[in-house]
Amino acid sequence: MRSVELFAGCGGLALGIARAGFAHDIIVERDSDSVTTLRENKMRQIAHVRDWPIAQCDTRELDFRKLGNIDLLSGGPPCQPFSIGGLHLGPRDPRNMWPEAIRAVREIRPKAFILENVRGLFRPAFAGYLAYITLQLTYPDAKLRDGESWKSHLTRLRQHAESRAGQDAAYRVISRAINAADYGAPQKRHRAIFIGMATQYGDDWSFPAATHSQEALAWSKHVARDYWKRHHVRRMSGPASVSEGQALKRVVARNKKPDEHPWLTVRDAISDLPTPTKTEKVAGHWQHPGARAYDNHTGSHHDEPAKALKAGDHGVPGGENMLADRQNRVRYFTIREMARLQQFPDDFIISGSWKAATRQLGNALPTSVGQHIGGAVMKLVQSKRSG
Structure with missing residues (x-):
């Protein structure tokens, strides 16, 4: 068609x-x-x-x-x-x-x-x-x-x-x-x-x-617990956010696995990529320096969907273009990771400087x-x- x-x-x-x-x-x-x-x-x-x-x-x-x-x-x-x-x-x-x-x-x-x-x-x-x-x-x-x-x-x-x-x-x-x-x-x-x-x-x-839901992710993480087994990581003791906690309460009250697929998380999207360095070994996968956390600028959690990427090269004001680990240390997503979050294939190249590539992906x-x-x-x- x-x-x-x-x-x-x-x-x-x-x-x-x-x-x-x-x-x-x-x-x-x-x-x-x-x-x-x-x-x-x-x-x-x-x-x-x-x-x-x-x-x-x-x-x-x-x-x-x-x-x-x-x-x-x-x-x-x-x-x-x-x-x-x-x-x-x-x-x-x-x-x-x-x-x-x-x-x-x-x-x-x-x-x-x-x-x-x-x-x-x-x-x-x-x-x-x-x-x-x-x-x-x-x-x-x-x-x-x-x-x-x-x-x-x-x-x-x-x-x-x-x-x-x-x-x-x-x-x-x-x-x-x-x-x-x-x-x-x-x-x-x-x-x-x-x-x-x-x-x-x-x-x-x-x-x-809709095809996916937060309730289904809460079930996978905290009831079935297959999310952690699939990723071979230590299970978190509680919900990653207030909204996930509320979703968990709803599924526990219903005591029924949701029909939708679980929300995909940052870990689902990028966990198979190597830790980024200053050297580009995977196209677009190099570490841009300078990320820092402060009030209302805290980055995305590994085990939730990412915050919405922004077209600004630094993602202000919410730290949307950053990733936070379990110790709340932050770094910028690489261009390849942002492309993964927007679901472009790995052989799809985002042209231009860091700022130009971030702007394109933040608008996608x-x-x-x-x-x-x-x-x-x-x-x-x-x-x-x-x-």
Whole structure:
């Protein structure tokens, strides 16, 4: 099935979508470091990436009407306008690319789309703009008029939705705030996911269910205790965090093994890598110096999913790009370890300096999210075709 990927970054979502079975007609990214990464991995014949037509350009320069019969549009419009760590300018931020993502939906008319952004988009401060995005994706042909403000356009879209004409929606759109750890990533990365299905595929579908859970990890560590046996490490005497303690109480009260898979942990992701040194013996696996812990800057625990990686080269303010051992000594994750936490294969190279590579990985989506959600969308489209 054919797909288009916009705002690709270094390719986390694109790779997950490709693993789900989609073939990208075009991969679009503007950032030069990310494009260098994509092209280097294409040249090195990395699985899936070797087949990608990569275009380095501003999405605003593209005429999407030249792309026909596309099954899936996917991508992550730049998240800084809605990030908790940003300036909170939202729709007033010049980096806001949601209008371009919506234009792409309108001009391509894919059978489905998967768009992702930061969870901050679900904050009350952006409730109006969230409704605006959803209604535009539902009725992409009801375009913004020249000189019209987005708030006036939102009013018009709401009136349209409530009218008889509103019954002719182009897409049914479902959005959720998810934790990537619930979809098989060894990282507690919270994202906003928008899934749209052309109305010809009906309403008989729902947002893909989570595959992993903290409760299942708590069971594995503290009830079955197979987690420690598998890793050949000494069992911790208690939960690694307050939230894990609460999860343990829930599973003990139910006295039943959870149906989901356990959350993947940092140890699951990187324990087979050698201890990093100043010498690079594994690609990207060398120790960047200078890590230190202080209040609210404590790093990730080995036996939980990592904190969400940040695009800043030092991961401030929460120590997100650091690893803490059982004695609370910290060090920076290596580039290879961060790539593992985002689920890139070990032969996938992140190009550029430490700062450039960290920025690319800190902006990526773990590949398992795209693979699971993309696979669910593919099954739905295929089932409706066969039906």
